[in-house]
Amino acid sequence: QSTIKWRMQTYAGPALAEHVIDPAIKMFNTIAGDRMQIELFYADQLVPTGELFRAMQRGTIDAVQSDDDSMASPTEVTVFGGYFPFASRYSLDVPVLFNQYGLNEIWDEEYSKVGVKHISAGSWDPCHFATKDPIRSLKDLEGKRVFTFPTAGRFLAQFGVVPVTLPWEDIEVAVQTGELDGIAWSGITEDYTVGWADVTNYFLTNNISGAWAGSFFANMDRWNELPEDLQTLFRVCCDQSHYYRQWWYWGGEASLRVDGTKMELTTIPDAEWQTVEDAAVKFWDEIAAESETKARVVEIFRKYNSDMAKAGRPYRYG
Amino acid sequence: MSYEMIAILMFSTMMLMLFTGQRVFGAIGFVGVISAVLLWGPGGSDIGFSAAMKLMKWYPLLTLPMFIFMGYVLSESKIADDLYKMFHVWMGPVRGGLAIGTILLMVLISAMNGLSVAGMAIGATIALPELLKRGYDKQMVTGVIQAGSSLGILVPPSVVLVLYAMIARQPVGQLWLAGVFPGLMMAAMFIAYVVIRCRIQPELGPVLPPEDRDIPRAEKLRLLRAGVLPLVIFAVMMVPFINGWTSLVESSAVGALAAFLAAVLKGRMTREVFENSVRNTLGISCMFMWIILAALGFGAVFDGLGAVRAIESLFTDQLGLSPWMILILMQLSFIVMGTFLDDTAMLVIVAPLYVPLVDALGFDLIWYGVLYTITTQIAYMTPPFGYNLFLMRAMAPAEIGLRDIYRSIVPFVMVMIVALTIVMAFPQIALWLPEYVYGK
Amino acid sequence: MTALMGAYVRGVDGFNRRIGRFVMYGIFVMMAILLWSSISKTFFNPSMWTLEMAQFAMVAYYILGGPYSIQLGANVRMDLFYGDWSVEKKAWVDAFTVFFLLFYLVILFHGAIVSTAYGLGYFGDAPYGYFGGLIWAFVTGGPDAAGEVLGHMERSPTAWRPYLWPIKIIMIFGFFLMLLQAISELLKDIATLRGVTL
Ligand code: NA
Ligand code: NA
Numbered sequence A: 001q002s003t004i005k006w007r008m009q010t011y012a013g014p015a016l017a018e019h020v021i022d023p024a025i026k027m028f029n030t031i032a033g034d035r036m037q038i039e040l041f042y043a044d045q046l047v048p049t050g051e052l053f054r055a056m057q058r059g060t061i062d063a064v065q066s067d068d069d070s071m072a073s074p075t076e077v078t079v080f081g082g083y084f085p086f087a088s089r090y091s092l093d094v095p096v097l098f099n100q101y102g103l104n105e106i107w108d109e110e111y112s113k114v115g116v117k118h119i120s121a122g123s124w125d126p127c128h129f130a131t132k133d134p135i136r137s138l139k140d141l142e143g144k145r146v147f148t149f150p151t152a153g154r155f156l157a158q159f160g161v162v163p164v165t166l167p168w169e170d171i172e173v174a175v176q177t178g179e180l181d182g183i184a185w186s187g188i189t190e191d192y193t194v195g196w197a198d199v200t201n202y203f204l205t206n207n208i209s210g211a212w213a214g215s216f217f218a219n220m221d222r223w224n225e226l227p228e229d230l231q232t233l234f235r236v237c238c239d240q241s242h243y244y245r246q247w248w249y250w251g252g253e254a255s256l257r258v259d260g261t262k263m264e265l266t267t268i269p270d271a272e273w274q275t276v277e278d279a280a281v282k283f284w285d286e287i288a289a290e291s292e293t294k295a296r297v298v299e300i301f302r303k304y305n306s307d308m309a310k311a312g313r314p315y316r317y318g
Numbered sequence B: 001m002s003y004e005m006i007a008i009l010m011f012s013t014m015m016l017m018l019f020t021g022q023r024v025f026g027a028i029g030f031v032g033v034i035s036a037v038l039l040w041g042p043g044g045s046d047i048g049f050s051a052a053m054k055l056m057k058w059y060p061l062l063t064l065p066m067f068i069f070m071g072y073v074l075s076e077s078k079i080a081d082d083l084y085k086m087f088h089v090w091m092g093p094v095r096g097g098l099a100i101g102t103i104l105l106m107v108l109i110s111a112m113n114g115l116s117v118a119g120m121a122i123g124a125t126i127a128l129p130e131l132l133k134r135g136y137d138k139q140m141v142t143g144v145i146q147a148g149s150s151l152g153i154l155v156p157p158s159v160v161l162v163l164y165a166m167i168a169r170q171p172v173g174q175l176w177l178a179g180v181f182p183g184l185m186m187a188a189m190f191i192a193y194v195v196i197r198c199r200i201q202p203e204l205g206p207v208l209p210p211e212d213r214d215i216p217r218a219e220k221l222r223l224l225r226a227g228v229l230p231l232v233i234f235a236v237m238m239v240p241f242i243n244g245w246t247s248l249v250e251s252s253a254v255g256a257l258a259a260f261l262a263a264v265l266k267g268r269m270t271r272e273v274f275e276n277s278v279r280n281t282l283g284i285s286c287m288f289m290w291i292i293l294a295a296l297g298f299g300a301v302f303d304g305l306g307a308v309r310a311i312e313s314l315f316t317d318q319l320g321l322s323p324w325m326i327l328i329l330m331q332l333s334f335i336v337m338g339t340f341l342d343d344t345a346m347l348v349i350v351a352p353l354y355v356p357l358v359d360a361l362g363f364d365l366i367w368y369g370v371l372y373t374i375t376t377q378i379a380y381m382t383p384p385f386g387y388n389l390f391l392m393r394a395m396a397p398a399e400i401g402l403r404d405i406y407r408s409i410v411p412f413v414m415v416m417i418v419a420l421t422i423v424m425a426f427p428q429i430a431l432w433l434p435e436y437v438y439g440k
Numbered sequence C: 001m002t003a004l005m006g007a008y009v010r011g012v013d014g015f016n017r018r019i020g021r022f023v024m025y026g027i028f029v030m031m032a033i034l035l036w037s038s039i040s041k042t043f044f045n046p047s048m049w050t051l052e053m054a055q056f057a058m059v060a061y062y063i064l065g066g067p068y069s070i071q072l073g074a075n076v077r078m079d080l081f082y083g084d085w086s087v088e089k090k091a092w093v094d095a096f097t098v099f100f101l102l103f104y105l106v107i108l109f110h111g112a113i114v115s116t117a118y119g120l121g122y123f124g125d126a127p128y129g130y131f132g133g134l135i136w137a138f139v140t141g142g143p144d145a146a147g148e149v150l151g152h153m154e155r156s157p158t159a160w161r162p163y164l165w166p167i168k169i170i171m172i173f174g175f176f177l178m179l180l181q182a183i184s185e186l187l188k189d190i191a192t193l194r195g196v197t198l
Helices: A014-020 A022-035 A049-058 A093-100 A103-113 A150-159 A168-176 A188-194 A220-225 A228-259 A270-288 A292-311 B003-019 B024-044 B047-057 B059-076 B081-091 B097-112 B117-133 B138-153 B159-168 B172-200 B217-242 B248-265 B271-304 B307-318 B323-340 B343-349 B351-360 B365-381 B387-395 B402-408 B410-425 B428-438 C002-023 C026-043 C050-071 C087-119 C127-149 C165-194
Strands: A004-010 A036-041 A063-066 A116-123 A127-131 A145-148 A162-164 A182-186 A202-209 A213-219 A264-266
Touching: A014 A022, A014 A188, A014 A228, A022 A036, A022 A228, A036 B271, A049 A063, A049 A116, A049 A213, A049 B024, A049 B047, A049 C087, A093 A103, A093 A116, A093 A213, A093 A292, A103 A116, A103 A292, A116 A220, A116 A228, A127 A145, A127 A188, A145 A150, A150 A162, A150 A202, A150 A270, A168 A182, A168 B159, A168 B172, A182 A188, A188 A228, A202 A270, A213 A220, A213 A228, A270 A292, B003 B024, B003 B271, B003 B307, B024 B047, B024 B271, B024 C087, B047 B271, B047 C050, B047 C087, B047 C165, B059 B097, B059 B117, B059 B159, B059 B248, B059 B271, B059 C026, B059 C050, B081 B097, B081 B117, B081 B217, B097 B117, B097 B138, B097 B172, B097 B217, B117 B138, B117 B387, B138 B159, B138 B172, B138 B365, B138 B387, B138 B402, B138 B410, B159 B172, B159 B343, B159 B351, B159 B365, B172 B365, B172 B410, B172 B428, B217 B248, B248 C026, B271 C002, B271 C026, B271 C050, B323 B351, B323 B365, B323 B410, B343 B365, B351 B365, B365 B387, B365 B410, B365 B428, B387 B402, B402 B410, B410 B428, C002 C050, C002 C165, C026 C050, C050 C165, C087 C127, C087 C165
Parallel strands: A004 A036, A004 A063, A145 A162, A145 A182, A202 A264
Antiparallel strands: A063 A213, A116 A213, A127 A182, A127 A202
């Protein structure tokens, strides 16, 4: 019996992948041994990130780790992948939304329609600004060319931010060549890990979303061909990957804010930042009006956030 | 078949295809897509097109047509004529002086341009006929122009260093600064070579006859003003970039516009010059872009086979070589490959293999960028494959034969290898300036 | 036969030449977009579309300009041996190796077709049938009927979110012209071998 071989591409570059995906794939390969091996490719290596979905659907690659937004998935849930403005506060919100509030079912429905298997969703870090010049008020956002997620960019455009999307690997150089003034793509852990902290000077502690939401996907036929135990193993390794990120980011965010030396922290006062949070509520309405599926997801976000507020501390303060 | 075998097969098939003389992009592209289809079935057939999307998103490539256009405007409109005259008059009295003046001219042109095309065009069309008329040795001066114009990719701005920066994820500003002193050093070494050669064999570079030298002092001083133009163009392009007012690709557009306006203001932008610049820019840009398109497709498959990992483990685990030995081997293999592989293809296929390895070995990637560029310069002018060779043949007067061109580069390649060795041994030549400016 | 070949070569070369001479001014389009980008950044709010628009212009420039660049002889060959061959020998070898080039171009063309069909919302495995149906619907039922055939329209994953099908259609067109040009080169080589001028 010959070894099953999968090609998997992540949207993360090698430096980040070392933490967020390499360990899980290594674990999978060690356990599966001669039965199955996954070859992992990094951001834009085989195909550009914007083409990831199509490449998986066509079988150029077999599996993908990405958020729905970055890989431009042709589904109704695309805008919610990555950072949907203020949908979550903590990284644990994401798995709860998927496992207990019904997002898993919606995602499964949507991806089945387009011939792709949605395997498992997990969360990453919160979304903060890392910039060359300090941001101390909303006015400082005006005219800043910022690398960010497509949907987050649409949202931020109303504050004068000019969203720019470039290949992930090119971001560090793009900041240096002046194509970008900053990055709104991650928390501080990632800024340090991938080298963005070396090319920017300031970190804004206000975030536009509490946690990234992204998933593992596979070509439907390739997935169905796998024996059940390998499917299970794959799921277990996905969960392992989610778990690793939970503590790696959570701990990293705090320790780098306290001990990091490369970036100066700035803050926009809560009262002023409230403008942004209020704008998000309006933005949710706009998105909900776009389709029935989107309305369903937005409704779930509303319900979840109101539940959390009612639950009080430690779920929500104030 | 193991992946390593497939990778070797791909590489050798590509070489074979190249030797048939089919257009380079066709040869590389064919091997890339057929391998993808054979390996990965119908899904693999998308890799070729996927590369087109990748190319589209690779924003620094926008600088390519801009710098090419700039180069053509500078050479076609002959606004560099005055510059040449300046060096001609001032350096003429020295033995081999016109050749030295030509090298200095090339340094100035390099500072205005990111490729070697402009220097080559100006050198071959303006300087070369003059030098031949004055009885300079044709092989020496052909070599001078090729070697001098290759400085275009080492002295900032440099397109090759931009592409390297993208692959190695290193700051372009620092890379450009790192190229300054090695570039000047190499120019000085070329000059030293000419001086020594002409001392031993004065007939290679005769002194200008007195009637040519007898120019009023006021006129000589007036000619110095020609040197202002390149400085202005360089400043218009680089000052806003260094200050962060314009981005890299915007700066290249500013530079192209500045060259264009300079030609218009000097009354040199005739209908013919305009036509030639615009048409040749399309031709050369297409040549580069189609090769990059093909090479990106090839590279994706090559990468997909794990060729990088295979080479890495071969060097470090199996052969057990020390980092320096590996580095030297890599440079040697680069020079060898550069002699028969197209330079753009080399950048897109080989650099992604080597750069991670250099990083893993613990070397400075800024410094390596300079080594890499010097090696590319050598590749640019070593037969059978080199853009400078092609350009030279296309642009030089009829009396310069292919053999002259091939022979002419030998001493200069030697000088460049010495320069490469010096920069390898003394990294501070490259690193001092960026460290000083950026206070690393 | 020779007359037919001559007509093809003249037709294709003439058309590609005109296209090429039109897109060669694209250098000024790219320049204008990039200059606008720096002007708007300095004096107003930077524009969201400039970099991507410049990238689209660049793609149209080099893909549509490709056939003309072949006519100009701008595409380099490795001529270690090739350079020394006689005109006939070059024609012989080219007439054979041009099929490798053709194969590459067919794959690019096919990839562009597949990707454009996807861009218009078709996810299946029969993109040519899809385009046939699309054109048929347009011919028989007008724009509305054609609109029915369209699915989820692919947009660039950026905040500007331009539709991608226009640039992809330009790419299809460009690869197709490139194919025609390569065939024209083949015919010219055959003519050389038969000692006729087209
Ligand atoms: Na230069
Ligand atoms: Na060479």
